[in-house]
Amino acid sequence: MGRLVVFNSVSLDGYFTDARGDMSWARKDEHDAEWNAFVEDNARGGGTLVFGRITYEMMASFWPTPMAAAMMPAVAERMNSLPKVVFSRTLHTATWNNTTLVKGDIAAEVREMKRQPGMDMAILGSGSIVSQLAQEHLIDEYQVVVTPVALGGGRTMFEGVKKRLLLKLTRTRAFANGNVLLCYEPIR
Numbered sequence: 001m002g003r004l005v006v007f008n009s010v011s012l013d014g015y016f017t018d019a020r021g022d023m024s025w026a027r028k029d030e031h032d033a034e035w036n037a038f039v040e041d042n043a044r045g046g047g048t049l050v051f052g053r054i055t056y057e058m059m060a061s062f063w064p065t066p067m068a069a070a071m072m073p074a075v076a077e078r079m080n081s082l083p084k085v086v087f088s089r090t091l092h093t094a095t096w097n098n099t100t101l102v103k104g105d106i107a108a109e110v111r112e113m114k115r116q117p118g119m120d121m122a123i124l125g126s127g128s129i130v131s132q133l134a135q136e137h138l139i140d141e142y143q144v145v146v147t148p149v150a151l152g153g154g155r156t157m158f159e160g161v162k163k164r165l166l167l168k169l170t171r172t173r174a175f176a177n178g179n180v181l182l183c184y185e186p187i188r
Contacts, residue, residue, distance in 0.1 A: 003120040003140040004050070004110065006130050007042070008157050009147050009179075015154030016127055021054065023125060026147050032177040040074045046082065047119040050110075053088035055125030060096035085113070085121075087129060107136040114138065127157040134158065134165055134186075141185050142167065148178035 009026035010016050017023050051059065062068050063079040084099040087106050094101040102109050110133055113121060123129055123139075133139050158165070167184035174180045 002047075002114050002116065002118060004114060004123065004133065004138055005120060005141045005143060006123045006139055006157070007143045007145075008123075008125060008127075008130070009145040010157065011147055011149050011151040011154070013150045013152065014156055015151045016125065016157045017155045018151045019153040021155070023058070025149055025151065026145070032175060035175045035177050035179060036072075038173075038175070038181075039072070044074075044078065045120075045122070046078075048113070048121045049079070049082050049084045050121050050123045050126065050129065051084065051086045052126035052129040053086060053091055056084075056086040056088070056091075056094070056096070056099075059124070060094075060099075064096060085109075106132050107138060110136075110138050127155055127159055130157045131160040135161055135163060137186065137188065139186065141170070141183060144182045144184070146180045146182060 008016050009023070011018075011025070018025060059079065063076055068076040068079075080097050082098065084094075084096060085102055086094050086099055087102050087109070088094075089103055091101055106129065110121075123133070130139070166187040168187050169182065170185050171183045172181060
């Protein structure tokens, strides 16, 4: 049975996008070898990438480009080659390499995906998907990178959650660039 992991960056004030929906603040231009090695190693983890429409469109507009390949070749290769699922009721096609478009019930589809043998799944961005699946107790781990920036507004990845989610901290890691990785598992 596959595991479903969320990997998101959040600002120090708790937002995963700014007020305009931008997530680029999470990418630092600093040359931090430790952080870059972590990102590359994380990309090697494999599995199926899971997106909502907005994050899918943003990722699909960047990762297949020569700029992405020049900036982060190992990550770009993995992002482009891994299987991807995009949940959307409004997209008509999904043209990024190895992408399946799913228009059905998100929770039901993810339950079925988790029953299938094979690799794990990772949600990147996609706050509406995170909040829907969190409420259904389908997320096995939350990997949250707190980035040392305050945005003053935006969206949280738990926007719309109706019931309290209890989580236990399983590991942490601080990086020289100020990012801090916090990993949590749900308490069932």
